[in-house]
Amino acid sequence: MADERHPEKSDGSGDTGQGPQHIVVTYPGYHRAFATWIERRLESHGHRVTLQRWDPSRDQPLDEALGDLLLARGQVLLVLSDWFFQIGPRREGEWNAVLRGFVAENAERFAAVNLTNRPLLPATAVLEPVDLWGVNEPEAERRLLSRLALTPASPPRELPYAPGSRYPSDPVEVWGEVPRRNRQFTGRDELLNQLQQRLTDAGQGASVCTLVGMSGIGKTQIAAEYAHRFSPDYDVVWWVNSDQRNTQRDRFGELAVELGVTESSEPGERIRAVRETLRRGEPYSRWLLIFDGWEEPEEAAQYIPQGGTGHVLITSRNRSWSSLTDIVDVSGFVRSESVGYLMRRAPHVTGDEADQVAAEFNDVPLQMAQAAAWLGESGMEAGEYLRMVRQGGFSETADRSVLTDYPESSFTSWSILINKLRQTEPRTVELLTLCSAFAPGRIPLGLVRGLPAEDLPENLRWITSDLPAWARALDSLVNYSVLARDSRGDSRGASGDVLGPQQESVHMHRVVHGIVGELTASADREVYREVVRGLLAEADPGNPQDSRSWPRYAELLPHLGSSGSLSSRAPRTQTLLLNCLRYCFNGGEFRVGAELAERIRERWSELLAPDASPMLALTTLQGNILRAGGRFHEAHELDSARLELLRGATTTDEEELMTATSCLAADQRFLGQWGEALQMQREVVSTSLRLLGPDEWTTLLAHHNLGVGLRLLGRYAEAYEVDLGTLRRREALLRNRHPDTLSSANACARDLRLMGRYQEALSRQEMCVRRHIQVLGPQHPKTLWARHNLLLCERRAGTSERDSGAVLASLLEQQEQAAGRSHFTTYALITDYGNQLRRSGDLAQARELIDEAENGWRRLLGQAHPVPTAMQTNAGLVLQAEGDRDGALNMFEQALVGTRVLLGDDHPTTLGCALNAACGRNFVGRLDEAVELSRETLRRSVHVLGEDHPLTLSCQVALAADLRAVREHTEAGKQEEDALQRLTRTLGAQHPHTLSARQRVRPYWDFEPNLS
Missing domain, CATH: 3.40.50.300 (P-loop containing nucleotide triphosphate hydrolases)
Structure with a gap:
């Protein structure tokens, strides 16, 4: 440690060591943090500080540059490290000369602190630097004040917070x-x-x-x-x-x-x-x-x-x-930065030579790093290096695309390096060739050390047995700037546990990867790729349903293509690929999963028969991912082809046929082919019961999907019976906190709401949401869907006392984060939010959201689909609220005609559209037509939903209004009185529907889109 002497100053500047002083803190940019801390501490003791970032031109004499610092009054404090003496850079002799001469002559004006534990230049002793390396903040402050002969203030002044307040040696939280x-x-x-x-x-x-x-x-x-x-x-x-x-x-x-x-x-x-x-x-x-x-x-x-x-x-x-x-x-280095960088890493290179090298490579930092590493490690003269680079040129087979924006000589400089390593460090080249079999970016290279030696080719077995050779090879590649050690490759993990070589990872820039891949290409390249395929398969956690394994799958995924895994016939590698797709599905990575599945299909189509087991599993996963991502038509095309293939085969595995049928039924449900889907789903249930029994997971899933099909067709009571049975079995077999059980509980609550049993639905859904949050977390896609259903239950039950618009807005934001703006579940929420805004009077935003959702549904599902067709009735309600009665009626009639064609006259969605159309006819004076439609709608609703269903009662209240309009007051009164009695009995006297009917407010029906 340097001596902490602080002689009294007498420099004629008026600074006596007593009272407020002026200190010029001079530092390289690299040590900005410590300079800022020094400034803050000195100011807290009442002194004035000037920060001077110091990087004088290499052409300026050093004594002149240091002399410029003395133009200011007060003491000059130099923030030293080995980095400080590389500014310029300047030769060691130049620094020693100026320290022994100019600085020694003005020693009373200079002071220094030292931030490194490495030795400084010998002549630095004239500055009497005090060590701040490795000491805590109070001791560092004491040493700083002592070196500057400053008396500590008692107490120091409290300074307001400013950037850089924390002591730099204290770690970030x-x-x-x-x-x-x-x-x-x-x-x-x-x-x-x-x-x-x-x-x-x-x-x-x-x-x-x-x-x-x-x-x-x-x-x-x-x-x-x-x-x-x-x-x-x-x-x-x-x-x-x-x-x-x-x-x-x-x-x-x-x-x-x-x-x-x-x-x-x-x-x-x-x-x-x-x-x-x-x-x-x-x-x-x-x-x-x-x-x-x-x-x-x-x-x-x-x-x-x-x-x-x-x-x-x-x-x-x-x-x-x-x-x-x-x-x-961000552009390239300025020339002085390039020259300084080269001269620091290769001290034998002169300034003029460094300038020529920088010009050759256009001051591109990546290439400057490689050139500097080569010159510094090899000691080659710059002239010889430039001659080799300029004469080498590209090889005839080189892929020039990897060097877009780079001079051609860049390729040659890398070729020189690798040829040299082949002669002097063959194991380093073997390790580098192995790296090129991965994708660029982060490479989990240490995984290879976990492979058994017998799984490696003979020339690579040293990797698992010779740790010193491994370390030397890695160090060499890092020193030559080919690789960088990844932060996860530090010696200790986040928990403080020591990490072994198997956890070591490196980073290879994509440009370097492309060049190295070209230069190390050889006949045995496939051997290295096979090694990578093996270690990727070995690293497969094997449980893609478990979210704790998702980070490992995310780490492996980028290397599947470069390693040749997509074309592998090895069963373990094919299992890894399927598990990666399962990870994408469970983790919500639908876009990534769809791209990966298509790439796998392209390769497997050349390797496997269409009915091979891995290919069928791929189709199931690919269809699930496409469907979950809203790409319903593509999923349908894929699943249709598979089912046709299996049905035409001479011998077919019944379970495979059942899976294919189930997938196609799911596609049909999303595409609005609800009748066909229900028929196919009944086949799935029957086959699963026969093959697997009533309690097997596949059978329970088949029953759950059967409930979905019934609900889409408006057969709510039947759906509830199926869903309740599935819920009871799942509760008994899986317990009530299993995600599948939660799905059944959510389905039952939805059935009850659609059946008009609002209070019962609300009670069940409140418990269901609590369990979703406990088990899956508040932002899981299933939880968001359950929370959406809860809001609908609260609205229908008339118990929501909060600002449901604000709640829907918040839920929409969370849904968009989880699934994206254009996902079908997001469109469902946008629709309900738009309906809520219309009810609250925000018609402009309501129109915007309803239009967005309708257009989105059409893009996803096509024109001839029940959902976008019924969305027209929501658009009509906005127009009606705006006073455009003719426009509203037009939308109502279009929705009614379309749903009658697609769903039939008796579907609840058609009945709701008819309720609105009758209202539209009434409002434009087509009273007889309104009465006729209201009578027919009430009759059908009684038949389909029952006399006490809320939609039926709304139809009855609407009929009474239409009858009054044509002066049939006696019948109107009877219909109104009966409806009020039923509403009071079923929903309660204070329910909004009951109160509205009593006040003779015309009822309406808003469409809630649902695909599952």
């Missing part, structure tokens, strides 16, 4: 896998300061910046350096790899655990909880989110908190982020 700090990070000081200023100056809720630039330009490195350099400004720093949507969802959701805001493992719930917690700023108001490699901004609202005092930093190649965020363009 929550630190989320930010890449290790790059000790070779060069320059970019102006850009980093500009970035920090933009984020700080942005208004609350708008502190979002996107770093935009081409691949390899250094965006990730800048984001990582920002996180490290400005970490004292934040309590939470969380890094999210965003090149894969599923990885992004899982990684962002993991922050919920760190914040302690939810115990749910469901991604949608975690994402919502994190956004809301950060928006509120509790428990942390100073947070930084970094989304690295986020190319598509469509889902930005799902992740970026809309408010709060934190900051969001995004890296992307996509300039369309400019419509949502502030944009910071």
Whole structure:
């Protein structure tokens, strides 16, 4: 440790060591955090501080640059580390000379603190630096004041909070896998300061910046350096790899655990909880989110908190982020940064030579890193290196697309490196070739060490047995800037447990991956890909239904294509692929799952017969994913072809045929083919009972789907009987907290509501929602659907005392986060929210939402479908509320005609449309037609739903109104009196329906879309 002497000063500047002093704190940008802390502490003791970021031009003499610092009054405090002496860079001899000369002559004006445990230049002793490395804040402050001969204030002045208040050596409260700090990070000081200023100056809720630039330009490195350099400004720093949507969802959701805001493992719930917690700023108001490699901004609202005092930093190649965020363009190094970087990593290179190398590679940071690593490690003269690069050129088979925006000499420079490694470090090349069999980005390389040696080719068996050789090979690739150690590859995990080599991961830039893949391609390349396929299969958790295994599947998914897994005949690999699809289905990754399923199908169609067991399993999963994602027609086409294939086979497994039939029935239900679907579902139930018995999981699912089919056809009492039986069996076999049991409980409550038994439905649904929240969490898609049903139950029961519009708006926001705006479950909620807004008088927004939902339903389902057809009656109710009676009647009549054609005259949806059409006719003066339609509708409703059903009673009240309009008062009075008595008996005297009927308010029917 340096001596802490602090001689009295007498420099003629008026500074005596007593009273307020002026100190110039001089620091490299790399140590901005410590310089800011020093400033704050000195100011708290009453002194004036000037911060001076110091990066003088390499062309300026060093004594002149240091002399400029002395132009200010007071003492100059240098913030030293080995990094400080690399500024420029300048030769060691130049520094020693100026320290022994100019600095020694002005020693009374200079002081220093040391932030490293590595040795400094010998002549640094003249500065008498005091060590701040490895000490706590009180001791660091004591040493700082002692070195500057300053008397501590008693007590120190309390300063208002400002960025950088925390002691830099104190860890951030929550630190989320930010890449290790790059000790070779060069320059970019102006850009980093500009970035920090933009984020700080942005208004609350708008502190979002996107770093935009081409691949390899250094965006990730800048984001990582920002996180490290400005970490004292934040309590939470969380890094999210965003090149894969599923990885992004899982990684962002993991922050919920760190914040302690939810115990749910469901991604949608975690994402919502994190956004809301950060928006509120509790428990942390100073947070930084970094989304690295986020190319598509469509889902930005799902992740970026809309408010709060934190900051969001995004890296992307996509300039369309400019419509949502502030944009910071990232270009190549300026020439002085390139030259300085090369000279620091390769000290034997002169400034002129470094300038030539930088010009050769257009100052692109990724290529500069490779060139500097090569020159520094090999010691080759720069002239020889440039000659080799310029003469090499591309190989005839090289894929030039991997070097878009790069000079051709870049490929040659990598070729030089790999040829050298082949001669001197063959095992390093073997490891690099293995890496190229993965996808670019994060590579879980350590998994290979978990494979048995006999599963590896002979030339790779050293990986599992020779740990020192493994470490040397990895170190070499990192030193040559081919790989970067991933933050999850640190020696300790988040829990503090020591991580072994099997948990080690690395990161390979996509450009480097493309180049290396070309240069290491050989006849035995398939051998390496086979190894990766084996380790991916070995890493399969085997339980894609368990959300705890989803992060591992998200990690494996990107490497399936590059490893050749999609074309593998190995049963274990094919099982992995199917499990990855199951993960996508259960985790809600429908888009990713659909793309993966199609890629698998393309490959398997060349390997497997259409009726092979893996291919049939693929079809089931692909259809489920397409259907869950709202791609109903594609799912129907797929499932139809499979069922036709199985029915035409000479021998068919009955269970396979049953599965295919069940899938097609599901497609038909979504496509509005409800009669055909019910017939097929009855076949499924019958076959399952015969093959598997009444209590098997498949049989219970078949009964549940039978209830869905009956409910869609308006046969609510039959649906309830089936659903209640399924619920009782599931409660007995699975218990009442199983997700399948919860689905049955939700179905029973819906049946009761549609049957008009509102209070009973509400009572059941309240319990059902509580259990959904307890078991699945409040944001699980099934919970959101249950909560939606609860709101409908409350409305129908007339017991909602809260602002149901605000509740629906909040639920819609959560639903959109979980499933997206264009998902069919979201459209159902948009419809009900629009209906609620119409009832509350917000007609403009109601019209907007109803139109959005109707158009969305038509895109998903087509024109000739009951749901978009019936949606016209909702649009008519908006027009009627706006006073456009002719327009309203037109919509009512279209809905009535369409539902009669699609569903028949007796379906409850048709009856509801008829109720509204009769109202429309009355309002435009077509009174006789209104009476005729009202009589017919009441008769049919009594027959279908019964005399006491609320829809029947609404039809009776409407008929009374139409009879009064044509002056048939006697019959009108009888109908009205009977309806009021029944409403009072069934719903209660204070129910809104009863009160409206008593006040002679014309009843209407709004359509609630339902596909399940």
